[in-house]
Amino acid sequence: MSDFLNMGGYAVYVWGSYAAAAAVFAWNLAVPLLRRRALRRELHAGQGEAS
Amino acid sequence: MTWIPNWMHRLASPPAFYAFAGRLQPWLWGASAALLGYGLVGGLALAPADYQQGEGFRIIYVHVPAAWMSLFIYTVMAGAAVIALVWRIKLAECVLTSCAPVGASFTALALVSGMLWGKPMWGTFWTWSDPRLVSELILLFLYVGISGLQQAITDPRAAARACALLAVVGFVNVPIVHYSVEWWNTLHQGPTITKFDKPSIHVSMLWPLLSAALGFTTFFAGVLLQRVQNELLWRERGNPWVKEAIA
Numbered sequence: 001m002s003d004f005l006n007m008g009g010y011a012v013y014v015w016g017s018y019a020a021a022a023a024v025f026a027w028n029l030a031v032p033l034l035r036r037r038a039l040r041r042e043l044h045a046g047q048g049e050a051s
Numbered sequence: 052m053t054w055i056p057n058w059m060h061r062l063a064s065p066p067a068f069y070a071f072a073g074r075l076q077p078w079l080w081g082a083s084a085a086l087l088g089y090g091l092v093g094g095l096a097l098a099p100a101d102y103q104q105g106e107g108f109r110i111i112y113v114h115v116p117a118a119w120m121s122l123f124i125y126t127v128m129a130g131a132a133v134i135a136l137v138w139r140i141k142l143a144e145c146v147l148t149s150c151a152p153v154g155a156s157f158t159a160l161a162l163v164s165g166m167l168w169g170k171p172m173w174g175t176f177w178t179w180s181d182p183r184l185v186s187e188l189i190l191l192f193l194y195v196g197i198s199g200l201q202q203a204i205t206d207p208r209a210a211a212r213a214c215a216l217l218a219v220v221g222f223v224n225v226p227i228v229h230y231s232v233e234w235w236n237t238l239h240q241g242p243t244i245t246k247f248d249k250p251s252i253h254v255s256m257l258w259p260l261l262s263a264a265l266g267f268t269t270f271f272a273g274v275l276l277q278r279v280q281n282e283l284l285w286r287e288r289g290n291p292w293v294k295e296a297i298a
Contacts (some may be wrong), residue, residue: 008106017113017164032277
């Protein structure tokens with residue numbers, strides 16, 4: 001297990017890349033979902049004036 | 052526009068597309084999770100270490116799909132931009148502006164993972180003398196520029212038009228990024244997968260990579276649909292279908 005985590009001495013670079021990927025995926029999931037929630041609130045409250 | 056098939060016209064109407072995107076999304080999330088799962092296990096555990104780069108090569112399963120996405124998303128965005136400029140279809144404008152932030156995030160990931168790969172293998176995080184690196188950075192600036200332009204202009208139609216122009220002009224950078232490793236003598240290696248003879252990578256390393264790439268692509272499709280839905284809700288606010296959709 002510690003061998004796996006060590007990645008042959010490249011741990012910082014390999015896990016750093018995967019952590020960056022996880023962050024990008026999380027950001028891409030979160031932003032539109034939060035926007036949807038805000039939109040629902042806003043459109044419900046204002047009953048939406050015409051665009 | 053008579054040569055555009057009828058079903059396309061119908062699908063491009065905001066309520067129809069909103070419903071279609073909603074039905075498609077669960078499938079995209081499911082496929083993406085499965086493909087990314089196999090890519091992750093295959094790339095981190097099942098594939099053998101590289102004979103030159105050891106375990107360090109496993110960065111490929113993040114870097115290459117992210118780099119592919121950076122070009123793929125730009126191509127989708129530029130295609131939507133042309134449609135938005137020529138036919139003024141609202142849906143195309145929403146696709147165009149929704150692509151930019153997502154594309155920026157994957158381009159940033161390609162750059163960051165590339166730097167983390169470059170440091171141990173080349174001895175440096177970054178060099179200005181490598182065309183692949185510099186053209187990819189310009190790609191990031193294009194995405195950020197288009198995103199910023201959209202936020203700076205309040206009228207959504209005018210904003211989309213400006214973004215579309217910048218996206219189309221900036222498309223010239225896409226082939227430059229792709230062919231930079233062949234046109235110039237770069238530090239960055241040449242293509243491993245997309246060449247006409249056999250890929251110079253073993254199948255045990257290749258399958259997880261293709262799976263990860265497809266996983267990234269389906270994830271992008273899901274995020275894009277979600278963002279386009281949001282845009283349509285906002286732009287069409289006040290219309291009866293929106294009230295129904297958020298009820």
